[in-house]
Amino acid sequence: MADYEDARAGVFPRKKFMDLLKSYERGSISRRHFLGVTGLGAATMALGGAMPGLFTRPAYAEGDLGNQLSIATWPNYHNPDVLQEFTDKTGVAVDVNVFGSNEEMLAKLQAGSAGWSMFVATNYTISTYQQLGFIEPLELAKLSNYDAASQAQRFANEGMVDGVVYAIPKHWGTTGFILNTARVDPKIATWKEFWDRAMTDYTGRAIVHDYQLTAIGMALKYYGYSFNSVDTTELAKAEELLMKAKPHLFGITSDYQPPLRNGDAWMSLCWVGDAKQLNRDDPNMLYVLGAEGGEIWTDFFVIPKDAPHREAAYAFLNFLLDPAIQVREAEVAGYPLTDKRAVALQPAEVVNDPILNPAAELLSALEFGAAVTLTDPNRAEIIARFKSA
């Protein structure tokens, strides 16, 4: 929470209020939505850039690391105690900029001079970032806590381009849908049913992400197409479905926890972390991986080319890769880990949680987001048209 507070101190003047807000509607400010919608990620960015001394704290050890580090990440994605510990150890204060989506980060990078020393990126963006020269191969020699052998290869592979490691995983996860079984048929198991019921008996009760990858991907799934399709005919069908569904939707938002919790909405596209939180507070909340498939993803740490405070960034990344630290980070972020050494340290109920770690056969139908979806102009335009229709 504190990273969140730090980054947005100017916007929420009272920590108390936010705590209250959070306790009232836990998880109401979801990972991707809040700052994406408000553009505050960019605002804090500008603040951090314009006033580099703003977040600086007294250095504990004068070293080569400097005293400041700027990262871009998702909201609620880090353990504030971990950040503080790093600062205490090294004297480097971590200035956190939060963003709503990969697309938003890409927009920032394209606009030039983001000023980040490190940022997080979802699997499907890595190759594009590499091609555009936004990121550099990681100097693994500086990352003593990194052990390639302990990484689940399925996830770690997405961080490599031509065998070179550009990115190291932080978490992995799935995207499916959530049903409030107190209100809707618990037997809905496919994307086809999800969309059809959303437009008929559950009209006005379903939510679709404000996010091209999943909104379009899950519409493609309705027809059994690939989640990642960029085929114009298939995309046209997906757009048709989205447009047809729009009047029946409760909303198009990635901030779907509040309406699900207070009963306004009954079903929604859902990330596994949100699903876990919703289910923990209300057992009626059922997380489903659509039978046709869906998304599996990995989030990575990457270091931008010509990163400022580069040594500090490596020190920070190495610190975060410590298995014990990874576990503490996961406690806050709520997503599963890819590093076997860290998983071994996690409590059994986390490792065996059926929501976080579904059976292997359920995972097999899922697809990693493909790089092409990030830059495909049709997908960008379809999601924009869907929202503005």
Next chain:
Amino acid sequence: MSDHGSVPDIEFRSASKHYGGVAAVEKFDLVVEAGTFLSILGPSGSGKTTSLRLIAGFEQPTSGDILIRGQSVTDVPPYRRAVNMVFQHYALFPHMTVAQNIAYGLRNQRPRLDNAEIARRVGEALELVQLPGFGDRRIFQMSGGQQQRVALARALVNRPNVLLLDEPLAALDRKLREDMQHELQSLQRELGITFVLVTHDQEEAMSMSDVVCLMNKGRIVQKGSAQELYDRPADAFVAGFVGKSNLIAGTATAADGTTASIVMDGIGRLSGQRTNQAAPLAAGQAVTLSVRPEIVAVVPSTQTLGQDLDIRLEGRIVNRIFLGDLTEYRIHHPVLGNVLARRSRQADGSASSFEKGDAVAFGWRSADVLAVS
């Protein structure tokens, strides 16, 4: 106007207006006969504007009653009263043209007047105040004097029974003010309706009105013609407020029905004619002598005052104000302080002029002095 016979246009019956316990107008009794030009005169804070606002209906009396043409209007809102007002600073509508301002009241009349009738009457009103052809001007394009006339036209066009004027000339320069005084007077005679004018300027009140009603501290002090107020002031306040006067306060040493005397150290006995002979006055009571500047004679100290003057004093000129036909002198006397004297211009202009510091002899006839209690 005489068509209503003996019914007065306005009547205050023991009307009082209090603001949170403070009396602005106290036990006001006043009858204004139809066709009168009445001035309500008084210093600021005397309650004169409040009394006008009571007639217009902007204020309601705390007690007592107000009648317009014999009808109690206490519960009648301002927009239903057959009186119109010319406001201090005019209160013209800045977003309207001159003609629209004047037509404003006509458009409120029921039954409705048609546009041609309104235009005709607006034209008449503009003629009346000598502003023909100014109808399309905006208010801010008009001079102060012109705005004054528009305000007058805006009120008169409604043919009110009574026209109320609240310090209408205060914002005008002297020349314009004098012209307007004459115009108002002749307008009132021409139209024959009752004018009630509020002013703090005694000259204005004296020069225009048939009846002056002098107020002080919420009460009527004296009501009468200008000459009555000047010649027979009811008390020292009136004597001091109406016209200039040298007031000499003291304790009556002797008094009868017609005269009163006081004794001043170093001067001796001073006396004057009582103005309010009805009021009893006995030795030992306070009395004020009013010596008008025009009865004070002044000669160089080397000369002798006229034989008819029974009071003879000496002093020194401390100030001189040239008023054209008159010259006003301030003479210092060791007991009386500064005494004001006015001398009219001599035909040859020679001996009349004193300089500051000149030693002079001055005096007056006791028969010309007023004694007010």
Next chain:
Amino acid sequence: MTAALATSNEGRRKSVVTALLLAPTALWFFVLLILPMLVIIVFSLGERGPVGGYQAALTLKQYASLGSRLAAFKNTIMLAPAGTLISVLVAYPLAYFLAVKVSPRWRYGLLVLVVLPFWTSLLVRTYAWMFILSGKGLPALLAAIGFPEIQMINTPFAVLLGIVYAYMPLMVLPIFVSLEKLDKRLLDAAADLGSSPLRSFLTVTLPLSLPGVVTGSLLVFILLMGEFLIPSLLGGGKIFFIGNALVDLFLQSRNWPLGAAMSLTLVIVMLVLITLYVRLTMAASAGKSRSLP
């Protein structure tokens, strides 16, 4: 001769001083208004780059595809004026009450209360409305008194409510100022000339406070035309303003040329609407008294 020289030197020095004093403003205008405008014009004639952003070109096709955002234009052009109008209707009585009816002793204290919400972030206040309008908020209360199944959040109503709530202080202040400086003697004069209180209000108070209404309306309207926060939070992504479309084009789909074309179109639409509005209200205030019944 020397005197003439001195004065001409004086004149030159004066003009240098004037130029120096004006320089920051001129620079401000150039760097922050003219230059970005030129950039936007250039961008709007370009093409989206292969991975987004801008690619140089000279084409009008961005303008041709503005139609795909027609709904956003329509929403904005319907809801922004509606929000402005409702703001006037709500703010006017409040401003009138404060400026005319309340005793001066309380006036400024109450005025501070009107502005007080500005001390908290609009984001937090809009989030509060999300809770109030959601299923467990007002609709639950309405259900308790017999009006079940009323959805408020994610409707045009919620967006309107949100924008009126957020921008009303901006409307109240200018109206308050124009009403407060209104000469109360004019109302006495109107009453004296036979106007009932209602008629005095319509013929004197209202036209004379119109400048405040116009100022407030422009303030609110201009902000509403660029609004994106409230529609996205209270409209649930279903009621899309031009502002939302622009955020989307620049921050998500990275189609800068289309975004530039839309921005420019928005500016032009606003200029046209504002010109019309000012013309009409000025004509109305000038013609007001002429067209009295």
